[in-house]
Amino acid sequence: MEYSGEEFDVIVVGAGIMGSSTAYHLAKRGQKTLLLEQFDFLHHLGSSHGESxxxxxxxxxxxxxxxxxxxxxxxxxxxxxxxxxxxxxxxxxxxxxxxxxxxxxxxxxxxxxxxxxxxxxxxxxxxxxxxxxxxxxxxxxxxxxxxxxxKPTKAVSMFQTLALRNGAVLRDRMEVKTILRENNVKKGNGGVRVVTTNGEKFWSKKCVITAGAWVGKLVKTVIGLELPTxxxxxxxxxxxxxxxxxxxxxxxxxxxxxxxxxxxxxxxxxxxxxxxxxxxxxxxxxxxxxxxxxxxxxxxxxxxxxxxxxxxxxxxxxxxxxxxxxxxxxxxxxxxxxxxxxxTPDEDFVIDFLGGEFGKDVVVAGGFSGHGFKMGPAVGRILTDLVLSGEAGVELKYFKISRFKENPKGNLKEFEDQVCIDPK
Structure with a gap:
């Protein structure tokens, strides 16, 4: 399929609570926003569904x-x-x-x-x-x-509806295959091209990855980085x-x-x-x-x-x-x-620029470790500020990807892990 020609200010990949909230904040600020979801909207296959x-x-x-x-x-x-x-x-x-x-x-x-x-x-x-x-x-x-x-499913629906009201474009059944650095010949500037498995291609100035349990797989495909999620x-x-x-x-x-x-x-x-x-x-x-x-x-x-x-x-x-x-x-x-x-090994979030060839044009958020949903609206605001201005308004050093290079276990803590992994 030929390049579709659809262009956006920001593309958000993943329509769970973090992605839907981000699309809402972006659209409210007048950004031409595209929200992509690999499954049906409000599906029950990830982390943002259910009743409470x-x-x-x-x-x-x-x-x-x-x-x-x-x-x-x-x-x-x-x-x-x-x-x-x-x-x-x-x-x-x-x-x-x-x-x-x-x-x-x-x-x-x-x-x-x-x-x-x-x-x-x-x-x-x-x-x-x-x-x-x-x-x-x-x-x-x-x-x-x-x-x-x-109410999680209701809350995700709320942010998607508000994003639509503010002009965002929402598309489900759009699994992202890869994200590429690309120059926009018509505009003479940089950007990113998002390619889906069904052949759709979209261009944007910036991109936010909020792919939930699939974030590690997508980041590895895009830039070869192994996120410890x-x-x-x-x-x-x-x-x-x-x-x-x-x-x-x-x-x-x-x-x-x-x-x-x-x-x-x-x-x-x-x-x-x-x-x-x-x-x-x-x-x-x-x-x-x-x-x-x-x-x-x-x-x-x-x-x-x-x-x-x-x-x-x-x-x-x-x-x-x-x-x-x-x-x-x-x-x-x-x-x-x-x-x-x-x-993540330290049960803390990942909120950071993807870096590499993408610099600050692609932001990634994931590893919410079973306690992130409550913070979805603020995370969406933070991701919006990061992708638009490069600043978050709150301290993010504990959520940087680089912390795992310094210590594979991430942030050092003086207390016990709270999540039981592989219980016997």
């Missing part, structure tokens, strides 16, 4: 604080523009052994960044949440106000709230005794540190069910997914029985969904 993600401001790493807080504001701004909600606010509860290094680092980061929080002992946690969650005496709980549930297949589990302890499905009390695990009450999103890293959300997407899952998964090739068998659940069942004191059925999940993480 958590948002929290409590991180052991200081450098996530400005990105999370900016994202919280941008989530609200975008949903005001679209006219419906994708972000449902709640408190957030972190818990774990009082001597856990990750938890200690998180509390220190909260103090350093003036994140409002309260550190509670086991009795105070039980009182705070009316006995709905209980922790051992040697644990502490950390309650913070910036928490909540984000490993896709993981992870499972998300929903557990039945026992009769008399649930909600009526709309975030209000659905039982006589006042126990409520639903969004809209005072039950938080939560994360548990320790040998088992567990996270979850209040009941929202499925009335009578609560999302509780382990942070981890099995290494895989995104083009050859195993589609199971899911994480071993014995330790999680025990955690549920003890933390929720028999109010959630711990015999087994009633629904399970599969998703993908794209891990």
């Amino acid at each position: 993600r958590t948002i929290r401001a409590t991180y052991p790493e200081d450098y996530y604080h400005p990105i999370v807080t900016e994202s919280a504001q941008l989530w609200e701004k975008a949903q005001r523009e679209i006219g419906y909600r994708v972000y449902f606010k709640s408190q957030h509860l972190d818990m774990g052994p009082s001597d856990n290094k990750s938890l200690q680092s998180m509390i220190a980061s909260c103090l350093k960044n003036s994140v409002p929080h309260r550190v509670l002992d086991s009795r105070q946690v039980s009182d705070e949440f009316s006995g709905r969650v209980v922790i051992p005496e040697n644990w502490v709980g950390v309650v913070s106000e910036l928490g909540g549930v984000i 490993q896709p993981l297949e992870t499972s998300v589990c929903y557990w039945r709230i026992k009769d008399g302890n649930g909600t009526n499905g709309n975030g209000t009390n659905g039982n006589a005794n006042g126990v409520d695990y639903g969004v809209g009450g005072d039950f938080p999103t939560f994360a548990s540190y320790g040998d088992l890293y567990v996270y979850g959300t209040p009941s929202l997407e499925y009335p009578g069910l609560i999302k509780i899952a382990m942070h981890g998964g099995y290494p895989c090739d995104p083009d050859k997914r195993p589609w199971g068998p899911g994480m071993p659940l014995d330790a999680l069942k025990e955690w549920i029985e003890k933390r929720f004191v028999g109010r959630v059925d711990s015999n087994g999940p009633v629904a399970t969904q599969l998703c993908m993480y794209t891990m």
Whole structure:
């Protein structure tokens, strides 16, 4: 097929949360933007689908604080523009052994960044949440106000719709084969040519790669660089709230005794540190069910997914029985969904210029390691600024590709890894 002649200011490759948010920000700034997706829009093959993600401001790493807080504001701004909600606010509860290094680092980061929080002992946690969650005496709980549930598929659709409203062009079933440096003869300047597997060719001044679990494969094809990103297949589990302890499905009390695990009450999103890293959300997407899952998964090739068998659940069942004191059925999940993480060795993002012959004309973002979705709006803003001006507005040294040349494990940390890889 001959060169199509379609020209853009910026082409974004990959229409998950990061790419869709980037297309939105670019289009709002008047950039002629093309968003390409290799599968159908809103597909369930990657990392940006499903019914819920958590948002929290409590991180052991200081450098996530400005990105999370900016994202919280941008989530609200975008949903005001679209006219419906994708972000449902709640408190957030972190818990774990009082001597856990990750938890200690998180509390220190909260103090350093003036994140409002309260550190509670086991009795105070039980009182705070009316006995709905209980922790051992040697644990502490950390309650913070910036928490909540984000609806991922709905949120990606929101940004795609807003990008369209602002003039962006969206095309799915467009798998990118390669990206080439090219001079535009008509305009006499440089640019990039994006070639798809079905023979389509597009020219742009700049390009942003947000290809999720496929980012490593595409970057290697384009420039020969081995990004240390490993896709993981992870499972998300929903557990039945026992009769008399649930909600009526709309975030209000659905039982006589006042126990409520639903969004809209005072039950938080939560994360548990320790040998088992567990996270979850209040009941929202499925009335009578609560999302509780382990942070981890099995290494895989995104083009050859195993589609199971899911994480071993014995330790999680025990955690549920003890933390929720028999109010959630711990015999087994009633629904399970599969998703993908794209891990880096240090669990930090990759946000950088591709470099080489492309210089600063191509920006790559990936390796969001199972905790990036909440920061999608701010990452989109950052990528937009990088590709348009070369500046990000926040410190990105911890996300540079070069960190893996200095140390194959990336950023050095004084606390434990949080994601369990290849669990036994």
